[in-house]
Structures are given as C-alpha cells and as structure tokens.
Amino acid sequence: MIGEEEVLSSLREFASRHDPVPPAVLAAARASLAWRNPDAALAELIRDSAASRLIAVRGGGPRLLTFLGGSLTIDVQVTTGSSGTVEVVGELAPALPARVVVESPGGTYETAADPQGRFKITGLTSGPVRLRCEPQDEGGFAPVRTEWVQL
Template sequence: MNEPEGGHVDPADAALLDRLRPLVEEDDPVPPAVTAAAKAASTWRRIDEELAELGELADLTGDSLSLAAGVRGGATRLLTYEAGDLTVEIEVSTDDDRIRILGQVVPAGALLVRVEQPAQAVEVGSDELGRFRATGLSAGPTRLSLTPPGGAPVRTQWTLL
C-alpha cells in the first residue's frame, strides 16, 4: 500500500488492511520469482558505480602496533578494499575519541575521496601519489566514495569504524 504523504495511515484503514493481508497472502501470494526479480532490479539503481569489497582486515594493538608501525597509542586497523584494478588501503586510528583515516589509492592518482557517515560526510582529495587523510570523524558506520576526474565513483562497503 502506498502511504499518504507524511507516512500516516488512518487507523480504520490500517485495521482493515491488517484483516485483509492474511487473506491475500494465503490466496494469492507473491511468487518467489517476482520477489527475486524485484531484489535483483534494485541493484540497477547505481549501475554506474562500482562497489569496492573489503579484501583484507588487520588489527594492530599494543606491542604489534609499535613494532609494525613505530607508533605509540591505541589500536589501529588496516583495511584493504578492492574493485577491479583499484585498491584502497586505509589505516584507521583513534585520536581523542575521534577517528582518523590515512589512505592510499593504487594505482596512484588525484581523485575526490568522500568519507560518508550517517551524520556527516567529509570530502578530501588524494594527491598525485594517491594519498589522502580524513580526521575528526565519529565512530560508526563509514564508507568511502572515490571519484576520479571525469569518471564514475567507486564506493566501499559500509564498515563499522
């Protein structure tokens, strides 16, 4: 049912629909092939974008962090996303309860990097070596959108940072 603007349904209509729903579902259920086709069709919403999948994840803490990176402080996570020929490597660390991302795009090149979170988005550019930095981020679900000049964006999966 299409809800009216504002998302409010008259209580009498809602009660009637609740009584009718089991009858329709029982007598004329949606065929599984239709449900599968509807789900598959939703993937076409962003056909011009490519999804970079998480390929590797490493947590460095305590002594292993000091040995691996020569850094003092809390935990650091290293994540690698891959999409076709593009690889994005990021180091995620915490500074005073804020998240900092240091990244590298391979192959190297200048592109727009958009760090997206539910409450905010931060745009930074990578340099000619593919390096970028985003600071002052909140902990929570995060994804990156990488757009080369004149090209289609590549987005990472949502990852909890």
C-alpha cells in the same frame, strides 16, 4: 469488520510506542538511501587487521583495511585518538588524483587524493562508514564505493 489498513495502522502505532526504532538506525537507513550511486563499482573489503589474532595480542594500534573494487585498490589506516575522534589515512592504487568522500550517518567528509593517491581525513566519529572515490581525470578508474565498515 476491521480492514487491513486499520490493523496495520494499529500495529505501527503500537510498535512505535512500545519498541521504537533507535534514532541512529533511522539516520543510517535514511543516509544509505541518500548516498546510493548505482554507477559506482562496489569495493569489497579484502583485508582487515582487526580480524587478525596477532593484533589483539599486541594490543591497540592503527587498524589497516584494504578494499578492492574494479581496477582500484584502497588501503586505509584508521587511528582513534585519545579524544575519541577517528583519523583515516589512505592510498589509492593505481596512484591518481581523486575525490575521496567518507560517508557516515553523521555526515560526509570530503578530501582530495594527491597525484600519488594519498589522502587523509580527520575528525570522524566512530560508527558505520564507507568511502567513495571518484577520479579527477577521465579514464583514471570507474567511480568506486566501499562496503560499509564499522570504525
């Protein structure tokens, strides 16, 4: 009689040979576990200009995103350059200095928001990303991370 473990092992081997998981999916799954921060509030995407029909009619241009998490609002402008790299320019409200990290399966990109809450990150690649914001001063706001969005 064949045991349950032998059947599962045989099915895993068959699936890995005939329908392997794409490397980008595996990298994204591993990265999402590595970046988990249960203490950070989740910022929800509340506005995305890509969802607007008017933007599609007018053609290209920067994509505007707004996230809301706890007491923090994160406004982001996303621009794709001619070389395919992505630039993210953003602003935090309330305006406070903070550490801002863009997380993606390809790596992390870190910068600092100035005292007016402004930040900029260049050289990103298209794909799934999320932002993580941590205040530099105690009492500014609770750490926040956005939901994943496709750039």
